[in-house]
């Protein structure tokens with residue numbers, strides 16, 4: 001690839017999905033896009049980028065499907081699901097049980113890839129909450145890739161994928177054999193709805209969630225987009241909610257808005273409920289316990 005080819009593709013990919021590529025990724029660009037370039041009969045990558053930019057949504061969608069890294073597995077990293085089971089869900093349920101009305105739990109798996117993450121969350125909820133049927137539980141699973149969403153929505157996995165991360169007791173309990181693989185059972189599938197969402201565009205309309213998982217997607221963005229997206233995600237978390245990011249991701253440089261919490265060898269983030277510094281510094285009145293969470 002020439003430098004012009006690389007520039008044209010990096011610009012196209014950034015504009016379509018915010019993934020930051022550079023010349024060090026020429027092998028990745030070629031391995032993922034060469035077939036599309038050939039299919040479109042383009043002489044080179046610059047021509048292809050121009051065609052994709054001027055094309056209908058179909059070619060743009062093909063580029064996103066080809067370029068995105070969709071590596072995932074059931075119960076990826078294990079510890080976030082333990083923190084969910086032993087900390088986040090019991091705390092949420094405790095708190096919501098105090099209210100006569102609030103039997104609703106809203107969860108968002110942002111950048112869910114082929115569905116292993118939202119289904120792992122659903123199975124964790126079912127294992128943790130024996131009376132899960134008495135709760136109104138909804139898990140919204142989103143991704144920018146139509147291919148990923150289609151596969152996730154089908155919930156049918158080949159043996160190679162069910163052999164990664166999924167204990168056999170979960171496979172037996174929550175899946176049924178089908179077409180040489182396994183399909184997630186209807187009761188688990190019913191908790192999850194799927195939608196196409198680009199994390200670089202506004203997602204305020206999705207509302208707020210008790211728990212947000214957004215793992216191993218924002219790492220592909222540039223520093224400024226990463227920062228903006230984490231802050232936007234943080235705004236979608238309820239005052240007592242939980243934000244889980246990938247094991248190599250951290251919100252520590254985003255300031256005091258979100259507090260890291262360490263549980264079950266995992267880190268998740270919660271809105272910071274400390275009194276603001278200026279109140280402490282001015283020593284106004286006696287020490288008080290903050291009644292209102294200080295966030296946003």
Ligand SMILES: C[S@@+](CC[C@H](N)C(=O)[O-])C[C@H]1O[C@@H](n2cnc3c(N)ncnc32)[C@H](O)[C@@H]1O
Nearest residue numbers: 017068071072111113144145198199215216217
């Ligand atoms: C490596 S997978 C992570 C899947 C899962 N969260 C996990 O940790 O196993 C990254 C996912 O991010 C999605 N993605 C990439 N750019 C995105 C964007 N701008 N908006 C939403 N999803 C995006 C990709 O399509 C891919 O499915």
